[in-house]
Amino acid sequence: MHRRLIAPGALAAASLLLAVPASAAAYQPGAPGIGDPYYPYYGNGGYDVSHYDLRLKYQPRTDELEGTATVLATTTQDLSRFDLDFLLDVSEVRVNGAKAAFATSGQHELEITPAAPLRKGTPVTVVVRYRGVPSTKSAYGFTTWHRTPDGAVAADEPEAAWWWFPSNDHPSDKATYDVSVTVPDGTQAISNGTLQSTSSRLGWTRYTWRSRAPQATYLATLAIGRFDVTTGRSEGGVPVVNAYSRNLGDNDGAARASVERTGELVDWLTGYFGPYPFDSVGGYVPDTTTGYALETQTRVYYSPRQFANGSNTSVVVHELAHQWYGDDVSLKGWRDIWINEGFARYAQWLWSEHEGEGTTQELADYVYASHPADDPFWTVAPGDPGPDNQFDIAVYDRGALAVQALRNEVGDDAFFAILKGWPKEHAYGNASVADFRAYAEKVSGKPLDALFDTWLFQPSKPAVSAARTVSLARTSATVPQPKSWKEIAATNGVHGG
Numbered sequence: 001m002h003r004r005l006i007a008p009g010a011l012a013a014a015s016l017l018l019a020v021p022a023s024a025a026a027y028q029p030g031a032p033g034i035g036d037p038y039y040p041y042y043g044n045g046g047y048d049v050s051h052y053d054l055r056l057k058y059q060p061r062t063d064e065l066e067g068t069a070t071v072l073a074t075t076t077q078d079l080s081r082f083d084l085d086f087l088l089d090v091s092e093v094r095v096n097g098a099k100a101a102f103a104t105s106g107q108h109e110l111e112i113t114p115a116a117p118l119r120k121g122t123p124v125t126v127v128v129r130y131r132g133v134p135s136t137k138s139a140y141g142f143t144t145w146h147r148t149p150d151g152a153v154a155a156d157e158p159e160a161a162w163w164w165f166p167s168n169d170h171p172s173d174k175a176t177y178d179v180s181v182t183v184p185d186g187t188q189a190i191s192n193g194t195l196q197s198t199s200s201r202l203g204w205t206r207y208t209w210r211s212r213a214p215q216a217t218y219l220a221t222l223a224i225g226r227f228d229v230t231t232g233r234s235e236g237g238v239p240v241v242n243a244y245s246r247n248l249g250d251n252d253g254a255a256r257a258s259v260e261r262t263g264e265l266v267d268w269l270t271g272y273f274g275p276y277p278f279d280s281v282g283g284y285v286p287d288t289t290t291g292y293a294l295e296t297q298t299r300v301y302y303s304p305r306q307f308a309n310g311s312n313t314s315v316v317v318h319e320l321a322h323q324w325y326g327d328d329v330s331l332k333g334w335r336d337i338w339i340n341e342g343f344a345r346y347a348q349w350l351w352s353e354h355e356g357e358g359t360t361q362e363l364a365d366y367v368y369a370s371h372p373a374d375d376p377f378w379t380v381a382p383g384d385p386g387p388d389n390q391f392d393i394a395v396y397d398r399g400a401l402a403v404q405a406l407r408n409e410v411g412d413d414a415f416f417a418i419l420k421g422w423p424k425e426h427a428y429g430n431a432s433v434a435d436f437r438a439y440a441e442k443v444s445g446k447p448l449d450a451l452f453d454t455w456l457f458q459p460s461k462p463a464v465s466a467a468r469t470v471s472l473a474r475t476s477a478t479v480p481q482p483k484s485w486k487e488i489a490a491t492n493g494v495h496g497g
Contacts, residue, residue, distance in 0.1 A: 027079060027118075028079070029079070029081040030044055030047060030081065031044065032044060032045075032083050033045070036170060038333070038334040038335060038390070039159075041106060041108070042085065043169055043172070044082060044083040044109075045076075046077050047076055047079070048074050048173055049071055049167070049168050050073060050176070051071075051176045051177070052069065052175055052176075052177050053070040053178045055067060055070075055180045056165075057204075058152070063133050063134065063136075065088065065134055067164070067165065068127065068128070068129050069165050070127050071084070071127075073124045073126065073168075074121065075118045075120050075121060076121075077120050079117060079120075081111060081114075082112055084110045084112065084128070084166035085108050085109065085161065085162050085166065085167055086108065087132075088134065088163070088164075090102060090128055090129065090130045090166075091130060091131070093110075093112050093126065095115065099115065100113055100126075101113040108139045110128070134152065134163040143163065144156035144160045145160075145164070146286075146290060148225050148245070149225075149287055150187065150245075150247070150287065151183075151224035152222075153221075153222070156218070160217075160221075161217040165220075168217070169218070171218065171219075171332075172330075173216075173217075174214035174330060174429075174430070176210075176212060176213070176214060177192065177193065177210070177211040177220060178211075179191040179209045179211075180207070181206065181208075181224070182205070182206045183204065185200060186226065187205070187225065187226060188224070188226065188227050189224050190221075190227065190229075190299065191207075191209035191211075191221060191223070192211045192215060192220060192297050193209050193280060193297075194209065194210055194239065194241075194279055211298070213428055214428045216297075221297075221301055223243070225245055226245070226247075227244060227246065228244045228246055229242070230260065234263030234267050235267055236270060238276050239280045241281075242282045242283055242284065244256060251304040251307045254307035254308075255306075255307045257311040258312050258316050259282075259283045262281055262282055263281070265313065265317055266323070269321060269324070272419055273321070273420055273423055274421075276323065277324060277328040278297065278298045280298050282298065282300070284299060285303075288304065291303055293306055293319050293491070294319070295319045295326055295340075300320070302319070306491070309490060312487055313351070313487075314348045314351060314352075314490070317351045318348050321344040321346075321347035324423040325347075325423070326339070326344065328427060331431070331432070332431060334390060335384045336432045337382075337385065338395060338399045339431065342400055342402055342403050343419075345396040345399060345400040345488075346399075348484075348488050349364075349400055349404075352488065357483035362480075363484070363485070366479050366480075366482055367397045367398075368401060369479040372461075377394050378398070379459045379460075380394035381457045381458070381459060382394060384456075393492055399456075406418075409444075409446065409448070410443075410448075411444075414445075414446075415444075417443050418439065418440050418444065421443060422436065422439060
């Protein structure tokens with residue numbers, strides 16, 4: 001070994017060099033998208049979020065939102081820079097306590113450059129201070145922030161977070177949440193999970209909500225307005241929180257007659273899907289003009305228009321079924337939407353059977369016979385429908401047909417074991433259509449590649465033989481419409497405008 005003498009100045013320079021990681025050149029910006037082929041710039045690369053802490057203040061009169069978001073994450077690569085998805089005006093960003101540089105790019109990217117690069121595996125605390133008027137912001141030509149006469153609502157799919165909190169906006173990065181919102185006295189703030197506290201001071205009231213289970217960003221919701229809130233507990237012990245705008249008018253009675261059955265319906269669904277996975281359940285009906293409902297985790301969003309023709313328990317069943325299929329087990333990528341919508345639709349079919357208004361097979365027969373072979377309905381592949389057809393009716397109805405075909409193939413014992421076992425197998429995680437097929441094969445002991453290909457991926461109407469029932473050979477004119485069909489069809493736009 002040869003000892004090398006270093007002059008004092010050179011030693012200082014060498015010490016400085018040693019302070020810079022040898023792999024500094026390997027530090028790279030995180031990708032501006034998480035890698036979903038349907039939405040290339042949704043989500044971000046380079047880190048994984050574990051918790052969002054949101055402290056907000058909202059003025060309904062002006063639609064001004066002020067907030068401080070604290071995002072807890074862990075880096076998944078050596079990072080020189082990373083993005084959050086966000087639209088409002090940012091005044092300051094800190095990373096691990098130090099001020100960070102920031103800029104905006106693209107449609108909804110907040111680029112953050114920390115004072116020092118971040119090694120892979122580093123716990124990171126990001127604090128973003130911001131304010132703005134969400135209704136004035138748009139991306140890709142649209143907004144998902146819905147103003148109401150007495151406040152606003154954030155609830156949409158596949159994106160909604162950008163208008164009220166900075167996030168890694170993709171279902172594959174789930175996190176827990178604390179959402180604390182200050183609003184003028186007399187106004188309420190509704191969000192996911194359980195209400196931890198309320199406090200009032202100088203004309204303002206703060207509501208603090210907590211979501212303890214991992215939650216996808218699009219399932220986070222915020223509703224601000226004047227609500228009549230009802231609370232209770234299902235027979236099975238699940239706390240129920242429902243909220244109704246005081247301005248629902250003629251829709252008020254039908255909305256309450258439907259949503260107030262949430263406790264009963266969630267208990268009923270546990271018989272098919274297993275124990276309810278969260279610590280509260282409920283829904284809210286704000287004074288909006290939208291036409292859809294959304295399975296926002298634990299606190300379902302319903303448009304008043306869902307109840308324009310009277311009560312509709314079927315839509316409540318649909319959204320509650322999502323608490324297992326979509327919320328507890330979330331999709332890996334947006335192409336896996338069938339796991340959400342096919343099974344939520346099938347839950348409506350099960351409810352129809354329970355109510356004596358048409359069996360699942362009768363509904364399958366009717367859907368199959370109602371669409372001739374040349375109907376574009378059959379050109380949409382529910383197993384990978386593409387972003388333009390993500391919420392096409394075929395994803396729901398052909399998707400439910402696929403579920404019935406699976407039931408016919410494996411038999412009731414295996415089918416109901418799959419239905420209940422799936423949420424347990426991937427609890428609080430993410431899974432794909434391929435994962436579901438593998439699980440169904442494991443439980444049933446049958447190869448299912450051909451069945452899944454036929455019903456979920458082929459752009460054509462499956463042959464009668466594939467449907468495994470002679471009754472499907474009948475035409476729509478000879479297949480009677482199940483009594484439940486109109487109520488089920490009324491939910492066809494649950495995720496549409």
